[in-house]
Amino acid sequence: MLTVHHLNNSRSQRILWLLEELNVPYQVKKYERTPQLTAPKELLEINSLGKSPVITDGDVNLAESGAIVEYVIEKYGNGKATPPESGKLDNLYFSHYAEGSFMPVLVQKLIFDIVPQRSPFYIRPFASMIFGQLNKQLVQPEITKHVALIEAHLAKSKSIFFAGGDEPTSADYQMVFPLEALTDGAPDRLGPKIKEYVKTIHDRPAYKRALEKGGEYAYAKL
Ligand SMILES: N[C@@H](CCC(=O)N[C@@H](CS)C(=O)NCC(=O)O)C(=O)O
The missing domain is CATH 3.40.30.10 (Glutaredoxin)
Incomplete structure (x- = not known):
């Protein structure tokens, strides 16, 4: 098995x-x-x-x-x-984009958040300041671009799913994790489509199982 x-x-x-x-x-x-x-x-x-x-x-x-x-x-x-014919390219793109472009930015943010917390206490204020600035100046603008790209795609998709079909495809299985992580960590930065998407996935009986x-x-x- x-x-x-x-x-x-x-x-x-x-x-x-x-x-x-x-x-x-x-x-x-x-x-x-x-x-x-x-x-x-x-x-x-x-x-x-x-x-x-x-x-x-x-x-x-x-x-x-x-x-x-x-x-x-x-x-x-x-x-x-299986994606519908019209959604094959989107499926291909988002299946690879999730780990290839999106997750690295989120991991970078996580690391920049964690480094100050794990620094020796006497350098922690400096580490917080430096990594906080790196997050603000380098990482957050990137996350904003990604969120806009995803939000725009979901807004024009023919269905709730990334490939526009009537069931989830590989793009959804790959995209759900980074979107859940963002929804959990920074819900105020997300648009309505991403929030609706994550909720729809969470409501699926198979997801609950x-x-x-x-x-x-x-x-x-x-
Ligand atoms: N690109 C890989 C990433 C695998 C990965 O980093 N997994 C994390 C969990 S989300 C892990 O095992 N982290 C524990 C560690 O790095 O020690 C994939 O999509 O499978």
């Missing part, structure tokens, strides 16, 4: 949601973040980067959420999660 190596509060929630939507039988092996928020070393035994998600499926051992999403849809989709299977997930509440 397919196993999802699942880290709490992580991108592997995407994979649980996908498997629930496609009704694929699977089991979850749970890993707990350390107090420093990194993955525990047991994940290194499954994948050499020690990151989540990873799946094992027979002889297949696959990391990288975008690759896993494509693999699962191709092997188990039975035609589901995935939350139950995965356990702790800070970006959506049961």
